[in-house]
Amino acid sequence: MKELTYPFDERQIRALKAGDAVEISGLVHTGRDKFHKFFADGGKIAVDFRDGALYHCGPVCVKAGDGWRVVSAGPTTSVRENPYEPKFIASSGVRIIIGKGGMDAATLAAMKKHGCVYVQAVGGAGALYAASVKRVAGVDLFEEFGAAEACWHFEVEGFRGVVAMDAHGNSLFDKVASASDALLREIL
Amino acid sequence: MNTVEKLAGLIRETSSSLPEDVESALAKAKRREQGGSSASVVLGTVLDNVRLARKLGSPLCQDTGTLAFYIDASLRRKVSPAVVKKAVALATTRGYLRKNCIDSVTGKSYDDNCADGAPVIHYVDWVEKGCVRLVLKGGGSENMSRQYSLPDSTLGAGRDIAGVRKCILDAVVKAQGFGCAPGILGVCIGGDRATAYEVAKEQLLRSLDASGESSDAVLRRLEKSILRESNSLGIGPMGLGGKTTLLGVRIASRPRVPASFFVTVAYMCWACRRGSLKFKV
Known part of the structure; x- marks a missing residue:
C-alpha cells in the first residue's frame, strides 16, 4: 500500500504503476458532470487544483450545525468526463483523478504528458469513503448545481484505491479488456 | 408505528444493509482471490463498506438509485401510492436517500424524490401475502x-x-x-x-x-x-x-x-x- 498525501509530488505520482494499491490523505475536491461542463465553458472558481486531486463523486451530505456531515461518498462513472478531462488536466495541474471505470486514450495521454494518475475507487463503497472524510473544508457551486453536483472540498484520511491508469501510458482496464475479449472469442 | 414510518424504515434498511446471501457471496469471492491482488483489495473494501453501512444505518452506496416497490395487491389501500411517496420524502429528508430524481425535460431536481412515476410502484399478486418488497438499483x-x-x-x-x-x-x-x-x-x-x-x-x-x-x-x-x-x-x-x-x-x-x-x-x-x-x- 503506497501512501499519497496532498500536495501530491509530481515525481512520486510519476513513479506509480498501474496496479499499485494506494491510500490518499489530505485535500480532495469533488467534481462531476456539471463541474466539467462549467470549466469547459470557461467558468472559474477560486480553487487551486495544482498538485491536487479531483474526485468524480456526487455525495450524500446533510447539514450538521454550521457544517456538513458526509453520509455516503463513493465514485461515479468517469467516462462521461472524457471530452473534458485532458484540457482540465493540462490547465489545472491536477495530479490525481479518482473515479470508477477508467477514461479514454486522450485522457491517458494527457496524464502521461502532465504527470497525473487515475485512481480507481471502489464503486458502491459510499459509506466507507464517507468515513474517510474527516472534515468538509468547504463547498463551491452548491447553489448553482445542488449537493450531488457541487464541488466539495474534503479533507480525507486513508482513502483507498488502486492506480488503474498511470503516467507511463498504461491502463489496467485496457489490459483486462483485451485479455477478456480474447477469452470470450475462444469460448464463443 | 404508522405505515409511513414503517416504510421509511424499510427504505433505510434496504439502503444500508446488504442482503445476507449477497454478502456471503462476496465473502466467498474474497477467499477465492489471491491475497494482495487488486481483486482482493477491492473485495476487502467492499466488505468493510457493507459492515460499516449496516452499523451506521447509512446508504452503502451514494447512488441510492431508482426505487422499485413490489407490493402485494391486497395492500393497495393501506400502502397506497400516496403513502409510499410520503415515506420516500421522509427518507430523503433524513438522508437515507440522495436527492436523486431529475425532471428529464427541465433538468430540475425533485428534492423529495417524488414525481409522476417516481418512485416506481407495482401492485402484484406474486409476492408473499402482506409483503412489500423494495429494490434500489443504481444508475x-x-x-x-x-x-x-x-x-x-x-x-x-x-x-x-x-x-x-x-x-x-x-x-x-x-x-x-x-x-x-x-x-x-x-x-x-x-x-x-x-x-x-x-x-x-x-x-x-x-x-x-x-x-x-x-x-x-x-x-x-x-x-x-x-x-x-x-x-x-x-x-x-x-x-x-x-x-x-x-x-x-x-x-x-x-x-x-x-x-x-x-x-x-x-x-x-x-x-x-x-x-x-x-x-x-
Whole structure:
C-alpha cells in the first residue's frame, strides 16, 4: 500500500504503476458532470487544483450545525468526463483523478504528458469513503448545481484505491479488456 | 408505528444493509482471490463498506438509485401510492436517500424524490401475502442493462439456448469496468420488449442461495454455466482483473411471438439492495 498525501509530488505520482494499491490523505475536491461542463465553458472558481486531486463523486451530505456531515461518498462513472478531462488536466495541474471505470486514450495521454494518475475507487463503497472524510473544508457551486453536483472540498484520511491508469501510458482496464475479449472469442 | 414510518424504515434498511446471501457471496469471492491482488483489495473494501453501512444505518452506496416497490395487491389501500411517496420524502429528508430524481425535460431536481412515476410502484399478486418488497438499483448498473434480438449476426447468435448464452456473455464483457462488478444478472428469455425488461429486473429479487435457483432444469443449468464462464474471463471486481466477475445469474423465460426473440439482461451491481416488510393481513 503506497501512501499519497496532498500536495501530491509530481515525481512520486510519476513513479506509480498501474496496479499499485494506494491510500490518499489530505485535500480532495469533488467534481462531476456539471463541474466539467462549467470549466469547459470557461467558468472559474477560486480553487487551486495544482498538485491536487479531483474526485468524480456526487455525495450524500446533510447539514450538521454550521457544517456538513458526509453520509455516503463513493465514485461515479468517469467516462462521461472524457471530452473534458485532458484540457482540465493540462490547465489545472491536477495530479490525481479518482473515479470508477477508467477514461479514454486522450485522457491517458494527457496524464502521461502532465504527470497525473487515475485512481480507481471502489464503486458502491459510499459509506466507507464517507468515513474517510474527516472534515468538509468547504463547498463551491452548491447553489448553482445542488449537493450531488457541487464541488466539495474534503479533507480525507486513508482513502483507498488502486492506480488503474498511470503516467507511463498504461491502463489496467485496457489490459483486462483485451485479455477478456480474447477469452470470450475462444469460448464463443 | 404508522405505515409511513414503517416504510421509511424499510427504505433505510434496504439502503444500508446488504442482503445476507449477497454478502456471503462476496465473502466467498474474497477467499477465492489471491491475497494482495487488486481483486482482493477491492473485495476487502467492499466488505468493510457493507459492515460499516449496516452499523451506521447509512446508504452503502451514494447512488441510492431508482426505487422499485413490489407490493402485494391486497395492500393497495393501506400502502397506497400516496403513502409510499410520503415515506420516500421522509427518507430523503433524513438522508437515507440522495436527492436523486431529475425532471428529464427541465433538468430540475425533485428534492423529495417524488414525481409522476417516481418512485416506481407495482401492485402484484406474486409476492408473499402482506409483503412489500423494495429494490434500489443504481444508475451505473442500470446503464449496463441490455436487450438483444435474435438472430444477432455480429455475435453469431441464433434462435436457441446457445444463442441466448452468447448474448448474456456479451453483456458481461460490455459491462466491464462500468457496472461495479462483481455483478448479478437478471435475465428474461423471450417476451415483448417492455415486459422482458420488467421480468429480467424481477429476477434480481431471487436469492443467490440454492433456494433462488430456477426450478426449470434447462434454465438452472444455464444459470450455472453462465456464472462459471463469466468468472473465467478474468474481468474481476471493478474490471481490474480477477476470478470474480459475477456473483450470480437468475434467468426466467416468457413466451414470444414467432417474429420476435429477445434476450434481456438486467445488470445489477454488487450493491444489490433488496429488502422486504410484512404487514399483518
